[in-house]
Amino acid sequence: MRSATPLRLHVPEPKHRPGDPADFEGMTIPPAGALPRPDSDTPESELRAFPYGMIRVLDDSGSAVGAWAPDIPTPVLIKGLRAMALTRAFDDRMQRAQRQGKTSFYIKSTGEEAVAVAQALALDPGDMLFPSYRQQGLLIARDWPIVDMMCQLFSNAADRLKGRQLPVMYSVREVNFFSISGNLGTQFPQAVGWAMASAIKGDTRIAASWIGDGTTAEADFHHALTFAAVYRAPVLLNVVNNQWAISSFQGIAGGECATFAARAIGYGIPGLRVDGNDFLAVYAATQWAAERARSNHGATLIELYTYRAAAHSTSDDPSAYRPGDEAAHWPLGDPIARLKQHLIATGAWSEERHKAMLEQVDNEVKVALRAAERIGTLGSSKPDPGTMFDDVFKELPIHLRRQREQLLAEKLDGKGA
Amino acid sequence: MRSATPLRLHVPEPKHRPGDPADFEGMTIPPAGALPRPDSDTPESELRAFPYGMIRVLDDSGSAVGAWAPDIPTPVLIKGLRAMALTRAFDDRMQRAQRQGKTSFYIKSTGEEAVAVAQALALDPGDMLFPSYRQQGLLIARDWPIVDMMCQLFSNAADRLKGRQLPVMYSVREVNFFSISGNLGTQFPQAVGWAMASAIKGDTRIAASWIGDGTTAEADFHHALTFAAVYRAPVLLNVVNNQWAISSFQGIAGGECATFAARAIGYGIPGLRVDGNDFLAVYAATQWAAERARSNHGATLIELYTYRAAAHSTSDDPSAYRPGDEAAHWPLGDPIARLKQHLIATGAWSEERHKAMLEQVDNEVKVALRAAERIGTLGSSKPDPGTMFDDVFKELPIHLRRQREQLLAEKLDGKGA
């Protein structure tokens, strides 16, 4: 008989918990500009180092360096900077609105604004977006009015979702922003299906989707990658690795074993790992993957390496599970500060213009808030109760007609809840 | 505006369809003995070439060559040869029994017997097996009486599963063979859970599970790999790539894009690709992975490269979707013939002994068949109908007691179906 070592269960645990000093010392951050930029039609077999490296363009001084440095017109960069700032201001104000009872729930994207904003700008307006709940920056970068978003958050009479959805679960067909689901990950294979449809029809529009590091464990991640690979679907599959899934660090999703970008290897599609707080790197990687998709070379998995600086949501208090000041120590810095530094370094921006822009976006949020509040906030204004029966089906079948009649009759009787 | 190429959907298609000559010309088969054999505790990062190579031990002359050549006592090899031959004889006879109406359904493992048999022999008897429907060789290699298997196939009064299960869906607790499910892939995460439990309890037994190439697309494949990687579960996750999933070739599961072994890379666990028709290679790879698991280095994904020589099941006719003689052209040959050749080459075996052995196993099947048929075949003997209510729960709740009473009363009344 062989000597029998008792087996042990390994349970991953983050290096630091509340009370410990915040510290990311073990983390290796490759220097900016280190990776080559292969052509976007390069076979996957030549791309297998990318999941283990990190595409970074902005160096510590704010210069764009290396082969991945994209050629972005300055107005687009400034637009990106402003959209990130507006997203942050919007998030801050909406979190406050939740604390004030104007809405039941809110989710911020603080610290990871570059992901949604740079990717929205690197894609075409006709490309279809299948986001999770933390890509509000996509809507903002596509110039969708924030007052409309606020009406959804407030579930007021002007809420385009008629009070039906949890706040932040937007749907905006006008800007090709799909309906956000509360069920994690379901949008990933849907995006693949949309992209397959586009290919079936000989269209030119591609799709993109986003999930979090934690959500990679869901079945839909695997389904999306399998179908995307098999049919070479023109789609960008983005994993926003913000290190946390509510209270679970990314090691619980497998982040200790490999990078999330490395998952792509097994499906034979390229996996890019990108500094998610580097606007230029995110833009460049997105552009590369979009080019690949548009020229019928199929899907790319992009891991956006970032940090969830805020709480998971307004229902969460991260100080219960991670060091309170961890965000401040995040080695990849803040995406807004880094793009600002770059623009100043290139002479396209200044502290003064930045300050003015921040005031402007704050003001934009205030004006929109006043407009939304005039319509109403949670409970003070709401869609007509009878509307809840609409859109369950395209037409109201008899059992729902009867139920609606009953509801309305009970309302008349004062027999609500 | 960029030039807009119309998108196209890529739909994988096998090289040859009925009417075409059978031919595997595009397939690269690495020579036997080419790969090094790293220590079983080697970090995954050093193993990333293995999914793209192929562990092969037996060369064309039947010699065991290279670092992976295992040290297997001759009696074990002979036992393996016999178990494979018995499996094949059993399969042939049971398929005939199905044609004769003695059972409703059968599934053969012809051509891939080395997978189950070599793996069963390389594992310990206490290790827990979570098979699919095509690893009957596990039971045979663990010396489980084939007459008991036949009783299950015939759903007769001695069927240990009381006529409840489709033929071939065995469960045999005595030899640590888990209950086979008709739902593809579900056993994969279950095996991981069993292995986690073994680790939680400080036990020394490990688990192994098998799915087909087609089944890798199911969610449970992803769940199994994720949990196995995260908790370093002591488990062997085997993908039997027999090239076909009913009528779909392995390209439909992603086999054109990457090897199935390569899926392991993204989870940070080793992926071994093995000549599945090479008994010694299968044994060696299994031993390596078992050693790794037993010493708390976690799971291994093993792709067993083989060919489904028979129909998918007795309900299937492969000549409708692949060249009829494809099996005969399979470049990795037949596992029984190859092991036989090896044993003869080493002087441990002869044509005469082989012939005698084949007669012996045929006879064993005949004797068992007579015994099983004496008890009964489908319809001629069956468990008591009232037993169908047992084991839905540990104890019979009131509603099932009532239903059983009703059934029995109706039986008395002659009001069966």
Added chain:
Amino acid sequence: MATMNMIQAINSAMDVTMQRDDNVVVFGEDVGYFGGVFRATAGLQKKYGRTRVFDTPIAEGGILGTAIGMGAYGLRPVVEVQFADYIYPAFDQLVSEAARLRHRSAGQYWAPLTVRSPCGGGIFGGQTHSQSPEGIFTHVCGLKTVMPSNPYDAKGLLIAAIEDDDPVIFFEPKRLYNGPFDGHHDRPLKSWAGHALAEVPEGHYRIELGKASIVRPGNEVTVLCYGTMVHVCLAAAEESGVDAEVIDLRSLLPVDLETIEASVKRTGRCVIVHEATRTGGYGAELSAMVQEQCFWHLEAPIERVTGWDTPYPHALEWDYFPGPARVAAALKRTMETA
């Protein structure tokens, strides 16, 4: 008019809709080159090409997830889940996504997809090739659920389902594919040939979802059934001598409340028959609903004749299957309270 069995009628429905509408696409496990394990999609790939009819990886969740995305794009996916028993891996995409998309986006997005899936037992398929899970889907708001009992209805309902803008689960009782099986498993097999409802137009026609069919008018008791059980109930009516009105619901959700209520109010009695397990099955809803709407007309308890609350047992399937003898007994019991 041609004589078609169920498979041919279902195949024809897909053929007709694919011909009329480029946006109809068909996919699933083994449905492409091979034409499906039950041959329902035979010939379609050859006719419409590999990008409109194709094999998929074995991942029901992925099939539904991608179908929803295609539906949102504007296609009309018709997907096959090889057996109804294998629809569960797709449950989240069906329930949380297909069923909810139109409502949660307030009409901005929807998924006009059809899920075809063979259901039911009586073919020695054992517990994982015999289930009838319709009762799980009729509880999910936002899904339509349909089950035909004959070739004519199968084609008309499937065309209506494909052309419907809501997600439809289309269950095909596989025991009926080749003939109108009435539960007498010990008698010679019947084929569809010669059956009135096997005369199927080659072209396009629809049967509105939500309309039942009175397949046997009668006065003494209303029998609510669908799928294979329609034929079982017809046999039971003949054999029992009870003048039963047999209603083939065809569409379970939406269901034809008016036809059901009118019949039960007239007969005063009701027997509900399905093959699925009893507790919490669709029959429970029918019973509750009939009782609510027709209470003052009822002259006897509503009865349910169903599969037992056990997995479908392979060798004991004829003890499990709710056959004509059990239905006839229920009909007679119901009449005893006259």
Added chain:
Amino acid sequence: MATMNMIQAINSAMDVTMQRDDNVVVFGEDVGYFGGVFRATAGLQKKYGRTRVFDTPIAEGGILGTAIGMGAYGLRPVVEVQFADYIYPAFDQLVSEAARLRHRSAGQYWAPLTVRSPCGGGIFGGQTHSQSPEGIFTHVCGLKTVMPSNPYDAKGLLIAAIEDDDPVIFFEPKRLYNGPFDGHHDRPLKSWAGHALAEVPEGHYRIELGKASIVRPGNEVTVLCYGTMVHVCLAAAEESGVDAEVIDLRSLLPVDLETIEASVKRTGRCVIVHEATRTGGYGAELSAMVQEQCFWHLEAPIERVTGWDTPYPHALEWDYFPGPARVAAALKRTMETA
């Protein structure tokens, strides 16, 4: 005796069973270090260590798949699905595996696991944090389904569930976690303090699965309910002045047929209340079953008061929630047919 709210009682049940049996393990999303998003597992990891209480990847299917394997090994896994709305990705493992394992292996293997999951609305959770999917599980043979309405029952039932050798789905009405909510959302929140059923023993006790509790004896009408609706129905009984017998079913499958039948036979009337969508909900089964068993005693139609057949609408949740006014109206309607 200590005063506990529902969360504390549930936490205590796990604590007590983990203490007594090394084979009890607890896992799920966020349940380890953090102690669960509702804090139900708070303190357990610290006490029992990381190999018995741990966080999992976000994969409900993987959680259930591994739990079944652990159960087959001999452990007693107690897993949390963070919201009942997220149980669907685990549906195949629950229905095809956990529910079937003992039967298909003829008793050789089984999965003695408990799935805890917060359910129900009234917390502005919107459609994906408010569902009550019990009716989907009560249709699945081989699963037990339980839903407590108070701390005392929650602890006793959860201990019984964990110690049960069959798979149990244990739904926790999250609206009750902190107080006995009766549907009057516009009144001040009540806490469990002072409620008789919040007096919970610290140690081990069990409440047998399958036994209902008559929480308000009465003579005029039998009210069948569970979870949050128990408190709603008690309020409705008081407010309507109808002498209702309110039965808290506690265990939906197995269900306490004897208690239900005895009560309805005595009162002759029955109102069934649940928060889940109406069509095909568990209330349908209760209605069908009561009608079958008590038909000759019924003096009025059995009524169902339920959630509407729509997703749970965020801002309209008080129009959706079946509150005391709707229940009281049903009670009165039922009495009108005296």
